[in-house]
Amino acid sequence: MRALLPALAAVLFLGAAARDAVDAWIDATVLPPLATETSVEVLDRHGTLLRAYTVEDGRWRLAASPDRVDPLYLKMLVTYEDRRFRSHPGIDARALLRAAGQALAQGRIVSGGSTLSMQTARLLEDSGTGRWAGKLRQMRVALALERRIGKDGILALYLARAPFGGNLEGIAAGSLAWFGKPPARLSPAEAALLVALPQSPETRRPDRAANAARAARDRVLTRMAEAGVLDAETAARAARSPVPTTRRAFPELAPHLADRARAAEPGTRLHRLTLDAGLQARLETLVRGTVRPMGDRLSAALIVADHRTGEILAEIGSPDYTDTARDGFVDMAVATRSPGSTLKPLIYGLAFAEGLAHPETLIEDRPTAFGPYRPSNFDGRYRGTLPVRAALQASLNIPAVALTEALGPARLLARLKRAGAAPRLPDGPPGLAIALGGLGLTLEDLARLYAALAEGGRPVPLYWRIGAAPAADGPPVLTPEAAWQVADILRGVPAPASAPQGRIAFKTGTSYGHRDAWAVGFDGRHVVAIWIGRPDGTPVPGAFGADRAAPLLFDAFARLGPPEALPPPPPGTLIAANSALPAPLRRFFRPGESPGTDPLRLAFPPDGADLALDGAPLAVKIEGGTPPFTLLADGRPLATGLRHRTAALPAPGPGFVTLSAIDAAGHAARARLHLTD
Incomplete structure (x- = not known):
């Protein structure tokens, strides 16, 4: 027995040394950048997406932390991809051995042994310098990730970087593109499709390969029923649901205001606005439908605000941001115009x-x-x-x-x-x-x-x-x-x-x-x-x-709904008929006029008169104003220095003429006449 002690000590020493060497190897791992560039998002007052912008390489990659994702999806993801995710150190030895045994037995790869940690490592740096070298690199990075950011950090990276077809990355972008909603609340069928897509995002794209997408989704549902995540009836009902066959456009509400918000704070990734997305959408539809019949080049702008708080609830800069015929890119809500x-x-x-x-x-x-x-x-x-x-x-x-x-x-x-x-x-x-x-x-x-x-x-x-x-x-x-x-x-x-x-x-x-x-x-x-x-x-x-x-x-x-009542008059408001007003308020007089001076006006001929003179002079009667008066016909003097308020003047030639009277204070009165012989 004593002879075995040195051997046992040597084994323990070598084991400890090997462990330390592995630890040092893991700790020395140079990780790829972990900061993930995400799309700039503009949200309304309720957190609804108004508009998002692609990242620099043209991909949609919206932020999505685990707490903003449906728990059912997270449970299905871990169960399907890596059921021992919470217990292994980054690599799952049992899964690797199982995959190797199946490959040896059947002469081909039947199942993979990659953990979610390893998949995240692959997404971070697209490691692929040879199958085994790439796999070894994924293992090393996965082990290092586990030590440095933990399980929740790895899951967050996966949720942000997993591919969902085309230029879609991350669960939030995938959910919006295929189901038109954020991933916070997903049906079992929706969650299953989103679990299946990242494994082969191009060959399973629902808009291009609906049958492949359905088959992949149904395999996830079957596995969930076997694992007890879903009961058999729920899984069967989900399998009967259709898969989406079109990719939805990302919301583009309030595009002008979103651009202004982004320009004002270029370093901010998440902008929260006071707008109401539902109201904004209804009003954008209204403005487009109203302006379209008015002509190709016409534009419109609209603002709705709560005047009690000052919050802008909707703002539209043009009927269509992309309509070049209407200069739709021009934000007319902030353009300077004559009011x-x-x-x-x-x-x-x-x-x-x-x-x-x-x-x-x-x-x-x-x-x-x-x-x-x-x-x-x-x-x-x-x-x-x-x-x-x-x-x-x-x-x-x-x-x-x-x-x-x-x-x-x-x-x-x-x-x-x-x-x-x-x-x-x-x-x-x-x-x-x-x-x-x-x-x-x-x-x-x-x-x-x-x-x-x-x-x-x-x-x-x-x-x-x-x-x-x-x-x-x-x-x-x-x-x-x-x-x-x-x-x-x-x-x-x-x-x-x-x-x-x-x-x-x-x-x-x-x-x-x-x-x-x-x-x-x-x-x-x-x-x-x-x-x-x-x-x-x-x-x-x-x-x-x-x-x-x-x-x-x-x-x-x-x-906006039924109009809300306007307020009653303040207590000090003077509400009275003209006859009950104080004398200075009964009639307005211009500066220089006095209460005893009536405004100048042409009592005869009245504005719009049609007069047949038959060679007779033009009779004029003036009321109000301060003499002496000047009378003009189309700007040409007919009489000057008149002290009397009636006069018979030589008639201008037949046709339309503007007769003007000007008093000593410079006040004027006009009448447009039609004269015939």
């Missing part, structure tokens, strides 16, 4: 807040010269004296410019900036033309402005990245009373025929030359902004905001 008449609510709100007017104040809509600036209404007609409420609802230009003149264009710009807008101006100081769209704004700017109107004049910073809500502590845009008065007027604008009346406060706008059609509105919760036009800025003949953008606005609100 047309959409600033008029702010003008009237400022006039209310400053005590210059009230919704029932009377104001003049007549041909008026504001120095060299002579605006006209869009339809070329004038309504005379009317309440401010009606002037805003009809979107008349002369009253809006008159109020801007009294307020000062600089004040209008300052309040726009309070709302969070960034107006772009031509060179020089702002002029009265900004009241009618003579400046540049974006759709996001208008959404911010109308969100402030909806929130009682409080500025509402809109945002689209979760966790990036800006502070909202700036001065108010309007007083609560003025904001409510504007909303009350706008809710009275006639809605499209099939839309609910009086539930949504909205305003339309059309820029000069019919280049931009707008509609912006709000209810008690949401603000929606619409733009329609051509990205290159060319005119769209006949395009009006009321005709094109307003129906889309109300269709968008319909996708």
Whole structure:
């Protein structure tokens, strides 16, 4: 017995030395890079994928940790590929011996002995420098991986790198491409196919080899029934399920905003936005269907936000990101355009807040010269004296410019900036033309402005990245009373025929030359902004905001559910008829006019008159204004220095003529006439 002790000691020593040598060999392993580049993903507020981007080599490789994968799939994967995964050190000696014995007995490879750890090693470096050299390298890397990152780390790498056909890598990409959903919840049939695909991803691709894919899936199901992972009935039912025969496209919702999110934080792999994927999808379908019949070159943009929180819930930069005929790649939600008449609510709100007017104040809509600036209404007609409420609802230009003149264009710009807008101006100081769209704004700017109107004049910073809500502590845009008065007027604008009346406060706008059609509105919760036009800025003949953008606005609100009620008036709101208003608020007078001076107007001949003079002089009667008066026919003087309010003037030749009267204060009145002999 004593003679055996030295031999036993030598065996133990050699065993320990061999173990240490193996340990040193494993520890000296140079591992391939373990950091896996994954696709940039853009998620909505609920974690739903909006858009993903391929990695640098063009592969779809979405992040997928084990906790984001259906436990049934993980159990089926381990049972089918490596049932002793949790107990072996990286290589499974029993599986290797079994595979070798089967190969020797049948003269061919019947089953493999690769563990999940070895498969992960192969995926990491595609080792293949000869069958046995490659297999030995996989074993060494598998043993080293086990020591350095453990079982969960190996499983995470496999889930990220396993091939699923074509340029699909990782369980998340495979699940989205073949089943249109993330791998968090999979049916037994779906899980079985995803277990089978990585073993031969090209020969089992469901879209190219459906029979091979089904056979491979069914083998997995049979094994799961034998192992007790699935009961026989569940496995049989799963085997009757069809396999997918087409590869689904990856989601591409909100592509413009996704691009902006990625550009703003280029190092971030996962972007979480405030958008709602379901709402975004419904509205993208709506915008495409609405714009398609309008013409090949027309585009559109849309924004929906919760004005209570400032969260943008949907944003569309064009009807189709890939439609080159419509310049679909151009993000019109942030493009600078002329806002047309959409600033008029702010003008009237400022006039209310400053005590210059009230919704029932009377104001003049007549041909008026504001120095060299002579605006006209869009339809070329004038309504005379009317309440401010009606002037805003009809979107008349002369009253809006008159109020801007009294307020000062600089004040209008300052309040726009309070709302969070960034107006772009031509060179020089702002002029009265900004009241009618003579400046540049974006759709996001208008959404911010109308969100402030909806929130009682409080500025509402809109945002689209979760966790990036800006502070909202700036001065108010309007007083609560003025904001409510504007909303009350706008809710009275006639809605499209099939839309609910009086539930949504909205305003339309059309820029000069019919280049931009707008509609912006709000209810008690949401603000929606619409733009329609051509990205290159060319005119769209006949395009009006009321005709094109307003129906889309109300269709968008319909996708949000029943409109939420607008708030009641603040306690300090003055609600009264014109006769009950304080005297200064009963009628608006331009700067320089006095309550005793009526606005200048041509009482005769009226605008649009058709007069047969038969050689007689042209009779003229002037009301209001301050003498002396000057009368012009198509810009040519007929009379100057008139002190009387009636005159008989030499008639211009037959035909159409514009008769103008100008008083001592520079105010003007016009009438378009048709004269015959």
